[in-house]
Amino acid sequence: MPFRKGLHQPSSGKLFDDYVAGGAGAQPLTVGYENQLVEWVLQDAERWKRLEANAPAKPVILYPQPTVFSAHPLISIERQADDLIDALMSDSLLEMAWEDHGFRGPLGTIGKARVALLQSRLIERIDAVLPMPDAPVMLALLDRLAASRASAASHR
Numbered sequence: 224m225p226f227r228k229g230l231h232q233p234s235s236g237k238l239f240d241d242y243v244a245g246g247a248g249a250q251p252l253t254v255g256y257e258n259q260l261v262e263w264v265l266q267d268a269e270r271w272k273r274l275e276a277n278a279p280a281k282p283v284i285l286y287p288q289p290t291v292f293s294a295h296p297l298i299s300i301e302r303q304a305d306d307l308i309d310a311l312m313s314d315s316l317l318e319m320a321w322e323d324h325g326f327r328g329p330l331g332t333i334g335k336a337r338v339a340l341l342q343s344r345l346i347e348r349i350d351a352v353l354p355m356p357d358a359p360v361m362l363a364l365l366d367r368l369a370a371s372r373a374s375a376a377s378h379r
Contacts, residue, residue, distance in 0.1 A: 235255045235256060235259070236255075236259065238250070238253050238254075238255060239253060239255040239256075239259040239263075242255075242282075247278065247279070256293065257284060257345070258324055258325030258326050258327075259325070260282055260325070260344075261324065261325025261336075261341060261345070262324055264340050264341055265325075265338065271340055284344055284345065286346055286349065288351040289352055290349060290351060290352055290353070291353055291354070291355055292327075292349075292352055292355075293355075312329070317329075322337065327349065335347050
């Protein structure tokens with residue numbers, strides 16, 4: 224959906240799904256997460272091969288330096304739940320999360336692609352990482368963006 228009308232996709236997942244469904248003609252530029260492309264390649268390798276062979280525009284992964292990880296912390300408030308945290312941090316589960324879903328784990332430590340279709344696309348390790356800005360900074364950025372859009376709209 225065009226940003227100039229103020230309509231936004233509810234999530235990066237929806238935006239990526241629209242890109243997959245409509246291709247570059249429908250979404251010439253989209254920003255998502257590395258794991259979205261990994262999951263797509265793993266779930267539909269034949270479609271990926273066709274895209275690689277025939278599409279005029281092909282998805283490219285860019286790795287800004289420094290980059291920011293999307294974190295989803297799990298906080299245990301019951302002692303019994305501590306085992307879940309340990310399980311989620313186990314090497315076997317982290318490897319499965321990477322291999323099957325493209326989730327790198329803590330600080331990008333897992334990342335050597337075993338699937339040939341992904342090996343030339345993904346970097347093995349992400350070292351230059353910044354934390355997400357805290358809430359006041361994010362709110363200030365959103366306010367600045369809103370003011371910029373309002374200013375641009377009033378000059379039309």
